[in-house]
Amino acid sequence: MPSHLIGLLLGMEEDWSSTFEELVRRLDLRVDHGGGTHTFATERITIEPFRLRAKPRYDLVIDRLAHWYYVPREWLKKVALMDGVYLMNNPFTFQSMEKHAAYCAMMRLGLKVPETWLLPSKHPPADNRFAYTAARYNLPFDLEEVAERIGYPLYMKPYDGGAWVGVTRIEDAEQLHRGYDESGQRIMHLQAAVDFDVFVRTLSIGAETMTMKFDPSQPMHDRYRLAHGFLDPGVGQEVVTIGRTVNAFFRWEFNSCETLVKDGEVHPIDYANACPDISVISLHYYFPWAIRTLLRWTVFCTVTGRPMQIDQDLTNWFRIGDDPDLSYGQRLAALHRLTDDYFGQDAYEEFCDRHLGHLDEVLVDLIDSPWFAALLERTVRGTFPAHEHERFVPHYRGLLGAWVDDARSRRPARS
Numbered sequence: 565m566p567s568h569l570i571g572l573l574l575g576m577e578e579d580w581s582s583t584f585e586e587l588v589r590r591l592d593l594r595v596d597h598g599g600g601t602h603t604f605a606t607e608r609i610t611i612e613p614f615r616l617r618a619k620p621r622y623d624l625v626i627d628r629l630a631h632w633y634y635v636p637r638e639w640l641k642k643v644a645l646m647d648g649v650y651l652m653n654n655p656f657t658f659q660s661m662e663k664h665a666a667y668c669a670m671m672r673l674g675l676k677v678p679e680t681w682l683l684p685s686k687h688p689p690a691d692n693r694f695a696y697t698a699a700r701y702n703l704p705f706d707l708e709e710v711a712e713r714i715g716y717p718l719y720m721k722p723y724d725g726g727a728w729v730g731v732t733r734i735e736d737a738e739q740l741h742r743g744y745d746e747s748g749q750r751i752m753h754l755q756a757a758v759d760f761d762v763f764v765r766t767l768s769i770g771a772e773t774m775t776m777k778f779d780p781s782q783p784m785h786d787r788y789r790l791a792h793g794f795l796d797p798g799v800g801q802e803v804v805t806i807g808r809t810v811n812a813f814f815r816w817e818f819n820s821c822e823t824l825v826k827d828g829e830v831h832p833i834d835y836a837n838a839c840p841d842i843s844v845i846s847l848h849y850y851f852p853w854a855i856r857t858l859l860r861w862t863v864f865c866t867v868t869g870r871p872m873q874i875d876q877d878l879t880n881w882f883r884i885g886d887d888p889d890l891s892y893g894q895r896l897a898a899l900h901r902l903t904d905d906y907f908g909q910d911a912y913e914e915f916c917d918r919h920l921g922h923l924d925e926v927l928v929d930l931i932d933s934p935w936f937a938a939l940l941e942r943t944v945r946g947t948f949p950a951h952e953h954e955r956f957v958p959h960y961r962g963l964l965g966a967w968v969d970d971a972r973s974r975r976p977a978r979s
C-alpha cells in the first residue's frame with residue numbers, strides 16, 4: 565500500500581499550511597490506482613545538516629522558503645537531482661530565471677510584454693576589476709534618451725524584483741534621474757507604463773489557474789477584488805494561456821502572474837513569483853480554491869508518479885515563437901496545446917473526477933467549521949493592529965462564508 569509523504573518547507577506562514585494539513589487529515593484519502601491503495605500524510609520539514617547521499621522520505625515538497633533561505637534551497641536541489649522528489653517549484657530555474665528571463669522568454673514567444681530596457685547599475689559592483697573593465701568597455705550613455713525612446717510615463721523596477729521594492733512610476737526626466745540615483749547597485753529595467761483598464765492577477769497551481777481582478781492601489785486586504793465575469797471570455801482565455809505558458813516553459817507549478825489589459829490587449833508585466841502569496845488575508849474568498857487545488861495537484865502527482873522535470877526542452881516552445889506564419893491567435897492556441905501536454909491536462913481532470921469527487925464536500929465543511937473560524941480569527945489578530953480586529957474578523961468571516969454559500973449552492977444538498 566503506497567503511502568505518500570508531502571513535505572512542507574515553511575517560513576512564517578500558518579494559515580494555508582494548517583488548513584492544508586487539516587484537509588489531508590479530514591479527507592483521510594485512499595486512492596486505488598495501479599494495483600495499490602495510496603494514502604497520504606503531511607510533514608513540516610526541519611532544517612539540519614544533511615548527508616548528500618541520504619534518502620529523503622518525501623514524495624513531494626511544497627517549498628515556501630528557498631527564495632530567501634539558501635540552506636533548504638541546496639537541500640531541494642539535492643533531492644531533485646539525486647532522489648527524484650517532486651518539487652513545487654523547480655529550484656533550478658527559479659534560482660537562475662527571474663523576471664527578466666521571463667520577459668525575454670515571453671517576448672520570444674510573441675507575447676505583448678511592454679517595451680523594456682535594462683540599465684547598467686548606477687553604482688558598480690564591489691570588485692577591484694571593475695575600474696579597468698569599465699574604462700575599456702562601459703560606454704557612457706544618455707539616460708534621458710533611453711527614457712524618451714520608450715516614452716513617458718514609464719516604470720523603473722529591479723530586473724529581478726519582488727514585493728514592489730524599488731518600483732517607481734516615472735513621469736519626467738527629473739523623476740528619472742532621482743530613481744536611477746536611488747537604485748544604487750541594483751540592476752534596473754525601464755518599462756513602458758500601460759495605463760490599464762483592468763489589472764489581472766492569476767494564481768496557478770499545477771494544471772489550474774484562477775483569474776482574479778486586482779487593484780494595486782488598495783491596501784493588501786482589498787487588492788483581490790471579489791468579481792466574476794470581469795473579462796471578456798476571449799481575453800480571459802488569453803490571460804490563462806499566458807500564465808500557463810510561462811509556468812510550463814520554466815517548469816514552475818506554483819506561481820502568480822500579473823497582466824494588464826488595455827483596450828482588449830493583454831500585456832504581461834510580472835511573471836516570476838517563486839513563493840506566490842496565498843495567505844487568507846490576501847486571497848480571502850479565493851483561499852479555499854488554492855487549498856483545494858494544492859490538494860488535487862499534489863495527490864495527482866504523487867499517485868501517478870509524475871516525474872519531476874528539471875530540464876526545460878525549449879525547442880518546441882521556440883518553434884512556435886519563431887514561426888512567422890502564425891498569427892497571434894494561432895500562436896496562443898499552439899502554446900495552449902503545449903501547456904496541456906506539459907500539465908497532462910486530460911489525465912489530471914480525469915484523475916480528479918474519478919478519485920476526488922468527495923473533496924469539495926469535505927473542504928466546504930472544513931471552511932465552515934469552528935476549527936477554521938478559530939484559525940481565521942487568530943490569523944486576523946496576528947496580522948492587523950488591535951483597533952482593527954473588530955472590523956476585520958467579521959469582514960473575513962463574511963467573505964469565507966460567501967464562498968461556503970456559493971460552493972453549497974453549486975452542489976446538490978445532502979439528503
Ligand SMILES: Nc1ncnc2c1ncn2[C@@H]1O[C@H](COP(=O)(O)OP(=O)(O)OP(=O)(O)O)[C@@H](O)[C@H]1O
Pocket residue numbers: 678719721725726727728729731755756757758759780822824833834837
Ligand atoms: N509596465 C507597467 N505598467 C503599469 N503599471 C506597472 C508596470 N510595471 C509595474 N507596474 C505597477 O507596479 C507594481 C509593481 O511592479 P511589479 O509587479 O513589476 O514589481 P514586483 O516588485 O514584482 O511586485 P510584486 O512581486 O509585489 O508583484 C505593479 O503591480 C503595477 O501596479
Ligand SMILES: [Mg+2]
Pocket residue numbers: 822834
Ligand atoms: Mg508584481
